[in-house]
Amino acid sequence: MTITKPKAKPSQTAESFISGAPDSEARQKGVKKGNKRQISLTITPALLERVDELATELGQSRAAIINMAIYRAVEHGLIKE
Template sequence: MSIQRKPRVTDAKAEEFIAGAPDASEIPATYSKGIRKGNKRQISLTIAPELLRKVDEVAKRTGQGRAGIINMAIYRALEGDVFAS
């Protein structure tokens, strides 16, 4: 008897939630900065040690990864009124 994969069950609500995420859409093919990683781009970031410590504290407290915290902070800053002119 061979080992078979468990069939993937599609949950419409879960798919809708994922599709609504800020990074769910494909990056236009014309945008070439950074290294392509799926539908995201990998970049290099230099950050002050104290700010990194705070990011790591929030990540640990919320159970998220460092990249997730940084992505959300950037998204909220750009979509909010932080840089409004």
Template sequence: MAIQRKPASVGAKSEAAAAAFVDGAPDARKPAASEAVGTYEKGVAKGNKRQISLTIAPELLRKVDELAKRSGQARAAIINLALYRLVERDDVFDRK
């Protein structure tokens, strides 16, 4: 086994880039002044998220689980993504 050198430390520029990447994640955003932390009390606080209970039809749950397995994601991640996309499509339930 060869002796290897200690890797060079990460520069400030790389650390800033990593911090910017992490801060850009949807679940890492800082709440706006109007969304003060802890003001939304529904569900159980779990870090910067809220845990809720969800009732779902067995066939839909099976499809969600299959999609999660194919994509290598957790069931919760699939449900979060689907809800996020639905909420972002502001016009879904508009009746015209």
């Protein structure tokens, strides 16, 4: 029995190499969860408590309240006081 070298794998194209880079803009941030993306959010404890109170009052989840607030801000803009 003879020892054979494994066949070399075809090298990646330059485009696939570049698009795989960590700083490539083609890659979306966040973890895909169904048709949504999971992100990380940092919020003050006082504001989080108010969000939770509102969620309880409306019978919604914390995530639903945050999603609704972001949607309204994006669609209707922010009110300047």
